[in-house]
Amino acid sequence: MTSSPLHVDANMPNRTFDQGSTGLLVIDPYNDFISDGGKLWNRIRAIAEANQCIAHMLEVVSAARTAGIRVFYALHRRYRPGDYETWRYIAPVQKAAWTSKVFEKGTWGGEIRREFEPQPADVVASEHWCSSAFANTDLDVLLKRHGIQRIIVIGLIAHTCVEASVRFAAELGYDVTVVKDATADYSDEEMHAALDINLPNYATAVVTAREVLEALASVVPA
Amino acid sequence: MTSSPLHVDANMPNRTFDQGSTGLLVIDPYNDFISDGGKLWNRIRAIAEANQCIAHMLEVVSAARTAGIRVFYALHRRYRPGDYETWRYIAPVQKAAWTSKVFEKGTWGGEIRREFEPQPADVVASEHWCSSAFANTDLDVLLKRHGIQRIIVIGLIAHTCVEASVRFAAELGYDVTVVKDATADYSDEEMHAALDINLPNYATAVVTAREVLEALASVVPA
Amino acid sequence: MTSSPLHVDANMPNRTFDQGSTGLLVIDPYNDFISDGGKLWNRIRAIAEANQCIAHMLEVVSAARTAGIRVFYALHRRYRPGDYETWRYIAPVQKAAWTSKVFEKGTWGGEIRREFEPQPADVVASEHWCSSAFANTDLDVLLKRHGIQRIIVIGLIAHTCVEASVRFAAELGYDVTVVKDATADYSDEEMHAALDINLPNYATAVVTAREVLEALASVVPA
Amino acid sequence: MTSSPLHVDANMPNRTFDQGSTGLLVIDPYNDFISDGGKLWNRIRAIAEANQCIAHMLEVVSAARTAGIRVFYALHRRYRPGDYETWRYIAPVQKAAWTSKVFEKGTWGGEIRREFEPQPADVVASEHWCSSAFANTDLDVLLKRHGIQRIIVIGLIAHTCVEASVRFAAELGYDVTVVKDATADYSDEEMHAALDINLPNYATAVVTAREVLEALASVVPA
Numbered sequence: 001m002t003s004s005p006l007h008v009d010a011n012m013p014n015r016t017f018d019q020g021s022t023g024l025l026v027i028d029p030y031n032d033f034i035s036d037g038g039k040l041w042n043r044i045r046a047i048a049e050a051n052q053c054i055a056h057m058l059e060v061v062s063a064a065r066t067a068g069i070r071v072f073y074a075l076h077r078r079y080r081p082g083d084y085e086t087w088r089y090i091a092p093v094q095k096a097a098w099t100s101k102v103f104e105k106g107t108w109g110g111e112i113r114r115e116f117e118p119q120p121a122d123v124v125a126s127e128h129w130c131s132s133a134f135a136n137t138d139l140d141v142l143l144k145r146h147g148i149q150r151i152i153v154i155g156l157i158a159h160t161c162v163e164a165s166v167r168f169a170a171e172l173g174y175d176v177t178v179v180k181d182a183t184a185d186y187s188d189e190e191m192h193a194a195l196d197i198n199l200p201n202y203a204t205a206v207v208t209a210r211e212v213l214e215a216l217a218s219v220v221p222a
Numbered sequence: 223m224t225s226s227p228l229h230v231d232a233n234m235p236n237r238t239f240d241q242g243s244t245g246l247l248v249i250d251p252y253n254d255f256i257s258d259g260g261k262l263w264n265r266i267r268a269i270a271e272a273n274q275c276i277a278h279m280l281e282v283v284s285a286a287r288t289a290g291i292r293v294f295y296a297l298h299r300r301y302r303p304g305d306y307e308t309w310r311y312i313a314p315v316q317k318a319a320w321t322s323k324v325f326e327k328g329t330w331g332g333e334i335r336r337e338f339e340p341q342p343a344d345v346v347a348s349e350h351w352c353s354s355a356f357a358n359t360d361l362d363v364l365l366k367r368h369g370i371q372r373i374i375v376i377g378l379i380a381h382t383c384v385e386a387s388v389r390f391a392a393e394l395g396y397d398v399t400v401v402k403d404a405t406a407d408y409s410d411e412e413m414h415a416a417l418d419i420n421l422p423n424y425a426t427a428v429v430t431a432r433e434v435l436e437a438l439a440s441v442v443p444a
Numbered sequence: 445m446t447s448s449p450l451h452v453d454a455n456m457p458n459r460t461f462d463q464g465s466t467g468l469l470v471i472d473p474y475n476d477f478i479s480d481g482g483k484l485w486n487r488i489r490a491i492a493e494a495n496q497c498i499a500h501m502l503e504v505v506s507a508a509r510t511a512g513i514r515v516f517y518a519l520h521r522r523y524r525p526g527d528y529e530t531w532r533y534i535a536p537v538q539k540a541a542w543t544s545k546v547f548e549k550g551t552w553g554g555e556i557r558r559e560f561e562p563q564p565a566d567v568v569a570s571e572h573w574c575s576s577a578f579a580n581t582d583l584d585v586l587l588k589r590h591g592i593q594r595i596i597v598i599g600l601i602a603h604t605c606v607e608a609s610v611r612f613a614a615e616l617g618y619d620v621t622v623v624k625d626a627t628a629d630y631s632d633e634e635m636h637a638a639l640d641i642n643l644p645n646y647a648t649a650v651v652t653a654r655e656v657l658e659a660l661a662s663v664v665p666a
Numbered sequence: 667m668t669s670s671p672l673h674v675d676a677n678m679p680n681r682t683f684d685q686g687s688t689g690l691l692v693i694d695p696y697n698d699f700i701s702d703g704g705k706l707w708n709r710i711r712a713i714a715e716a717n718q719c720i721a722h723m724l725e726v727v728s729a730a731r732t733a734g735i736r737v738f739y740a741l742h743r744r745y746r747p748g749d750y751e752t753w754r755y756i757a758p759v760q761k762a763a764w765t766s767k768v769f770e771k772g773t774w775g776g777e778i779r780r781e782f783e784p785q786p787a788d789v790v791a792s793e794h795w796c797s798s799a800f801a802n803t804d805l806d807v808l809l810k811r812h813g814i815q816r817i818i819v820i821g822l823i824a825h826t827c828v829e830a831s832v833r834f835a836a837e838l839g840y841d842v843t844v845v846k847d848a849t850a851d852y853s854d855e856e857m858h859a860a861l862d863i864n865l866p867n868y869a870t871a872v873v874t875a876r877e878v879l880e881a882l883a884s885v886v887p888a
Contacts, residue, residue, distance in 0.1 A: 086514070089396070091425075129582060141580045160423060167354070171354050365617075641856055648758060
């Protein structure tokens with residue numbers, strides 16, 4: 001029987017990725033979140049500027065492409081009129097999205113920030129309605145169809161979409177690495193709840209952009 | 223076209239449940255969690271005693287049965303030798319379960335605490351491997367087959383299985399009510415992260431046992 | 445405990461639908477399938493004309509709207525360049541779609557036939573990559589969010605997308621009625637395999653358009 | 667960017683498997699199906715004896731173990747009293763299982779036929795309620811946790827559980843090989859519908875036991 005040793009890395013210096021089975025997941029890089037003038041930018045600005053979130057996100061995306069690690073986009077439902085009026089029940093986080101019309105389709109806020117525009121070889125999953133990039137989308141099958149078993153996660157925001165996607169990824173059987181300074185949140189308390197309390201239960205590693213860039217610099221070819 | 227008014231209750235006094243579409247979800251009432259001598263009891267004891275978690279859980283289960291609200295059990299994978307040795311990747315929360323052999327099959331710790339033993343009309347879902355009662359189980363289909371669209375959630379522990387199950391329930395389209403003093407956690411900080419930071423995004427209501435008991439006392443018959 | 449009588453209708457005359465829990469699922473009413481000049485029209489034309497498939501589909505959609513039964517659209521992935529080139533594995537049915545560029549985005553063939561254009565109150569699910577309208581889409585959550593537990597199914601084609609969607613619906617816990625002369629197929633043999641061999645295992649009723657129109661004429665208001 | 671060539675094998679002689687990513691799925695090898703005296707044996711006996719189904723199943727299981735290909739078991743819900751009485755809706759195939767009490771828990775019919783008894787290194791998924799081995803079970807996550815992306819499928823019966831599992835596997839992103847003389851059915855017509863009409867759309871290869879044994883004899887080590 002194949003040995004299948006358990007790949008649980010205790011520390012990042014020994015954490016390595018191979019092209020064939022690793023993907024980068026970029027969550028919700030919308031103007032409304034991370035561009036000056038976006039509806040939610042002022043709420044995450046303090047943390048995003050303090051940890052250089054956007055610069056780190058760009059560095060990780062660029063390094064992944066250079067390393068031959070495929071990039072997957074997970075995008076929240078772009079608000080369209082009529083989305084929720086007929087629902088019998090709605091989750092509070094969805095009610096808030098409805099009220100704020102965040103990521104409205106056809107508006108600048110609902111567009112991906114220019115530097116993060118998907119490239120031809122990237123894969124864009126169908127939009128998610130709540131917080132998890134996996135729930136009710138084609139992300140799982142698209143990862144499988146590309147042979148991906150491990151994901152590196154960056155994007156917005158830590159305690160909602162990032163945490164939800166990491167929790168689902170672990171439940172579905174993926175190995176997860178979260179880049180802690182390539183995400184942001186509304187408050188230190190929420191950021192702390194995600195990065196320090198919950199994500200360490202589901203992500204095998206919660207690392208810095210510097211650490212993941214080092215690992216991406218020595219990716220194992222497929 | 224049917225009106226389908228949106229049932230979002232701003233406050234609990236007006237929150238009502240009907241038999242036909244509401245179920246009670248009881249998460250992991252194992253001896254290892256909530257009985258004296260259980261492997262994890264000492265870690266949750268301070269909070270569970272302070273908020274009378276177990277007494278409240280019992281009251282809610284009893285009231286649900288009296289009200290004709292069906293009870294569903296969500297149970298964590300009972301540890302069996304060989305469960306994880308061959309896995310290629312494992313989430314840290316699963317690694318911890320493996321190390322501690324928590325809820326071990328065939329042992330007292332892996333049995334449901336006596337007062338919570340499922341009754342004939344209850345429904346017991348298949349065991350979950352990680353934290354969400356929905357992931358990789360038959361809970362969703364069993365709820366659907368019983369016509370359930372709304373769930374009341376109690377059990378252990380707040381920031382792992384309870385939060386994961388509530389997040390999944392919301393993603394899958396269920397209306398969720400969490401009973402905040404019928405759950406517990408290892409620390410105040412983790413309890414706070416679940417009850418105050420994350421659950422209010424996904425649960426329509428986070429209420430006390432007293433409030434849910436009042437609502438259960440006036441359930442709408444099917 | 446609520447009685448929850450089992451609603452299994454032995455024959456259609458007694459089969460009734462209520463607004464609150466029933467939805468109509470319209471599968472792939474693309475020009476490529478059901479319009480003169482569509483890429484696949486000539487392959488299904490013989491059967492579709494013999495059983496008046498398109499006329500029946502229109503009658504059922506119209507009757508559903510009149511009855512206050514909400515209409516849900518399940519649409520196959522519209523082909524886009526680059527969809528499959530990077531996949532490691534692909535199912536034969538997907539390989540065929542890739543080769544034929546069926547339902548190509550931005551072309552007439554990938555548009556919904558005019559008479560079936562979704563109306564404001566309708567719900568359009570995200571596109572499916574293979575055959576099931578439920579797999580990797582938001583159909584399940586959109587049905588749940590509208591309180592739907594029973595679906596009436598029409599559309600194309602019987603032994604692939606219709607059968608796949610009915611099989612998945614049953615697995616997920618929905619009650620299913622298939623309208624057998626509001627679907628079509630490439631050959632009598634494939635139509636027979638779907639309607640007579642497989643669907644009766646998963647659909648509670650396989651009925652004629654006339655029968656479903658009668659049932660829709662006496663829908664129970666919400 | 668990694669090349670990710672598309673592995674679609676036109677013919678079996680070139681179809682190869684590697685240990686690390688291939689698993690064998692054995693569906694419902696219960697006494698009730700394949701043992702003399704089983705409740706359904708007389709209904710499948712003619713076909714199962716004509717194509718030497720059981721001998722082929724045993725040969726494939728044995729060859730997989732020898733080749734280091736991990737064996738996964740997909741088992742139908744063993745009937746227990748109370749399983750269905752409270753369901754609001756039920757699929758006809760489930761109603762039949764309820765009536766016949768097939769695979770009854772605690773009886774010989776609900777036991778795995780002795781020669782197919784799972785071995786220590788095998789993985790047994792949770793029971794499925796309808797036909798698909800993937801629906802409402804942990805099969806997908808167990809395959810992922812073992813790195814499996816391709817499955818070889820054998821077992822019972824062709825047009826229900828085998829076809830359903832193959833359809834779901836393809837939808838979920840797995841590469842599928844079906845062994846056509848290691849399955850059986852109630853009638854030639856149903857066997858034909860599965861093997862010749864439907865499975866070729868979802869399984870990349872539908873092969874003989876001889877062909878798969880040859881492929882297993884030259885498995886690529888992990």
